Amino acid sequence: MTNCNQYRAYHRELLARLKAVSTAENVTAMARFFSHEVNFIGVKAPMIKQLVQEFQAEQTQLEANGYLALTEHILEHAKYTEEVLLAFGLINKFVKRHYDEKLLLRFEYWLEHYVSNWSHVDDLCIKTIYQYMLSRPHLIESTQGWSKSTNPWCRRASNVVWVKFIKRKIGKSTFRLSKLLIFENCDRLLKDEDPFVQKSVGWLLKVAAVEHEEDVIRYLKNNINSMQRGTLRYAIEKLDPCIRKQLLSFTKG
Known part of the structure; x- marks a missing residue:
């Protein structure tokens, strides 16, 4: 069985590969998307994905549980934001067919202890947890509890984890996320002071709104006075221009 020393060696190797393809130009370019300080090494997402694929092609002896252990080792010791993204990427191809429902608790733990910026949240939710939920749709709505977390990144995740499941074809059936839960989550977080939760x-x-336009418009009108303008602008982005103009006019003065 692979021991801690071996995971440490794997981590060093992966970090060395990240540094080998990093550039100062990437650091500067990536920093523009963040309003707070983030510790970049300077590697963009496509290259991180390529490094993961190359590593996995070489380390064929590592199975799903080994990659999960390596992911947790890297998360525990990561110093750069790209290390965290790489750690998530190591299990992406395994989460749909491997692991049990306890992994959902690990996801919550990672959000509360290892995630430190919006890109971590979105990458974990849109890629890793999305694949995980495709074979466990009965767990999708259970993540609503994340909205009660004391950690703002976990609260953000409670919304982001649902964005691809408003209506989703899964196998021969179609999953539809409860409208009640969507609006309950928004109610709970509408006055959250964290800007990334608001977004x-x-x-x-x-x-x-793509599936429930009238319901969303009604919700926006009912809550317009307690909604931050930035949140409203995100919400109305895909609505008809006339409706967008009308909703924005309600906030004037």
Whole structure:
């Protein structure tokens, strides 16, 4: 069985590969998307994905549980944001067919202890947890509890994890996320002081409007006075221009 020393060696190797393809130009370019300090090494997402694929092609002896252990080792010791993204990427191809329902608790733990910026949240939710939920749709709505977390990244995740499941074909059936839960989550987080949580509220409402336009417009009108303008702008992004103009006019003065 692979021991801690071996995971440490794997981590060093992967970090060395990240540094080998990093550039100062990438650090500068990536920093523009963040309003707070983030510790970059300077590697963009496509290259991180390529490094993961190359590593996995070489380390064929590592199975699903070994990669999960390596992911947790890297998360525990990561110093750069790209290390965290790489750690998530190591299990992406395994989560749909491997692991049990306890992994959902690990995801919550990672959000509360290892995630430190919006890209971590979105990458974990949109790629890793999305694949995980495709084979466990009965767990999708259970993540609503994340909205009660004391950690803002976990609260953001409670919205982001749902954006691809408003309506989703899964196998021969279609999963539809409960409208009640969508609006309950928004109610709970509408006055959240964290700007990234607010953006996630707008994001969830925006994608919900594709399937539930009238309900979302009604919700926006009913809550317009307690909604931050930035959140509203995210939410109305895909609505008809006339409706967008009308909703924005309600906030004037």
